[in-house]
Amino acid sequence: MNKKQLFIGQSEKKAFDLKHRETIRFNISKYDAAFEAGKQRYQRLEAAKKSASEIKRYAIRNLTSMLETFEKSAAQNGIEVLWAKDAKNAVEHLKRIAIESNVKKVVKSKSMTTEEINFNEEFEKLGIESVETDLGEFIVQMAGEKPYHILTPAMHKSRKDVAELFNRLFGTPENASTNELAAYARQHLRRDFEDAGMGVTGANFLLANEGGIAVTENEGNGLFALAFPKVHVAIAGIEKIIPSLNDLNVIWTLLACHGTGQQVSVYNSAIFAPRSEYETNGPERMIVILLDNGRSNLYAKPVQSEALICIRCGACLNSCPVYKNIGGHTYNTVYSGPIGSVIMPHLGNFKELNHLSFACSLCGICYANCPVKINLPKLLLENRREAVENFCRPLSERIIFSGMLWMLGSSKRLDMVNGSVKTFFSNLLSNKIYGKRRASQKFAKQSFRKQWVKSEKFATDKR
Numbered sequence: 001m002n003k004k005q006l007f008i009g010q011s012e013k014k015a016f017d018l019k020h021r022e023t024i025r026f027n028i029s030k031y032d033a034a035f036e037a038g039k040q041r042y043q044r045l046e047a048a049k050k051s052a053s054e055i056k057r058y059a060i061r062n063l064t065s066m067l068e069t070f071e072k073s074a075a076q077n078g079i080e081v082l083w084a085k086d087a088k089n090a091v092e093h094l095k096r097i098a099i100e101s102n103v104k105k106v107v108k109s110k111s112m113t114t115e116e117i118n119f120n121e122e123f124e125k126l127g128i129e130s131v132e133t134d135l136g137e138f139i140v141q142m143a144g145e146k147p148y149h150i151l152t153p154a155m156h157k158s159r160k161d162v163a164e165l166f167n168r169l170f171g172t173p174e175n176a177s178t179n180e181l182a183a184y185a186r187q188h189l190r191r192d193f194e195d196a197g198m199g200v201t202g203a204n205f206l207l208a209n210e211g212g213i214a215v216t217e218n219e220g221n222g223l224f225a226l227a228f229p230k231v232h233v234a235i236a237g238i239e240k241i242i243p244s245l246n247d248l249n250v251i252w253t254l255l256a257c258h259g260t261g262q263q264v265s266v267y268n269s270a271i272f273a274p275r276s277e278y279e280t281n282g283p284e285r286m287i288v289i290l291l292d293n294g295r296s297n298l299y300a301k302p303v304q305s306e307a308l309i310c311i312r313c314g315a316c317l318n319s320c321p322v323y324k325n326i327g328g329h330t331y332n333t334v335y336s337g338p339i340g341s342v343i344m345p346h347l348g349n350f351k352e353l354n355h356l357s358f359a360c361s362l363c364g365i366c367y368a369n370c371p372v373k374i375n376l377p378k379l380l381l382e383n384r385r386e387a388v389e390n391f392c393r394p395l396s397e398r399i400i401f402s403g404m405l406w407m408l409g410s411s412k413r414l415d416m417v418n419g420s421v422k423t424f425f426s427n428l429l430s431n432k433i434y435g436k437r438r439a440s441q442k443f444a445k446q447s448f449r450k451q452w453v454k455s456e457k458f459a460t461d462k463r
């Protein structure tokens with residue numbers, strides 16, 4: 001089964017999974033209310049979005065020089081900067097660092113770039129334990145699953161699901177409350193922070209001028225992961241670059257508002273160096289890995305490269321009617337929802353993943369909600385154009401659309417057949433293209449034009 005067939009099969013199943021629907025509806029309704037309240041705090045939301053969008057667009061236009069500036073400034077601060085062209089290369093760096101520092105256990109904060117490189121699985125092969133410390137990530141790791149959402153990895157789980165999971169694994173009360181579950185995880189993870197030899201985090205932003213990284217989180221686990229162990233490694237996609245720390249005043253608040261509806265996230269940290277000889281806390285060694293992993297392919301696309309300005313807030317996923325129905329796991333990709341459907345075909349194999357760009361009704365709500373004003377529907381259409389031009393679509397679809405174009409291009413041709421024939425063929429093709437769930441259509445016996453001519457003739461005869 002190829003990835004497209006898998007996607008269609010799982011979508012069909014998930015869309016009719018009522019428990020999934022109920023959980024997502026409940027969790028997203030909480031997000032919707034917080035997001036609406038968050039937006040109200042802005043006097044000039046559009047101006048803030050425009051400003052953030054321009055900062056990110058400027059950074060991506062000057063990507064090469066910005067990354068070079070970052071590398072230079074970071075090195076001056078005592079941070080080691082490594083480049084990784086792909087996942088394999090990033091894993092090689094990480095394994096070497098772990099072996100050099102005799103690491104037996106790693107604590108991780110939430111990071112989608114580490115999902116891209118399959119960090120946990122790769123370290124498991126080395127015999128090094130990797131512990132997820134973000135509560136949502138911890139839950140999905142314990143459940144043996146992948147993150148469901150780029151910001152809220154366990155969004156598909158209800159409190160009851162988590163209580164059952166923890167009860168089975170750790171013996172906590174069967175009906176534990178949210179607070180009890182969080183308290184258990186906090187206590188459980190505290191030991192891991194103390195034992196770990198290496199902390200791995202992502203970086204929400206790379207600060208070019210200052211040579212530092214910015215990390216946003218709500219639980220404090222990121223701070224523990226980067227400060228407790230002797231070695232801190234941050235893995236960041238090259239598109240995370242922004243010119244300077246000053247730009248965060250607008251970006252940090254927009255990220256909080258669009259991600260969770262907060263005025264500001266609970267922990268916003270900017271880290272510029274490993275521990276100095278005068279400090280008692282912090283890692284002895286700090287390394288930043290700049291990951292390409294297909295981003296250069298996206299950068300080379302004049303239209304779709306706009307997606308590189310994404311700040312991974314998740315608002316487009318939360319508002320997408322397709323995502324809300326089929327869920328995050330159905331995409332079978334690291335990034336899902338509208339932004340995932342745009343970027344994954346370029347970060348991965350375009351032939352295998354272009355079908356994701358067709359799973360969209362082009363309603364435009366993602367564009368309206370994006371804090372950096374990425375025109376996602378336009379980028380999805382561009383991916384579709386590329387897929388058609390590069391013969392990535394099935395031959396049957398090409399034949400059907402060519403036939404429809406020929407037929408619909410002339411009202412005379414359309415009038416050659418009556419309503420029953422049109423109804424038969426239209427439903428046959430609709431089933432083939434859109435599946436059996438689309439309501440069938442019924443054409444009038446005669447076309448509007450024929451009926452009009454007939455009524456005019458009738459009126460003239462009468463006169």
Ligand code: SF4
Binds near residue numbers: 310315373
């Ligand atoms: S595309 Fe926009 S809305 Fe979607 S995750 Fe990125 S920044 Fe957020």
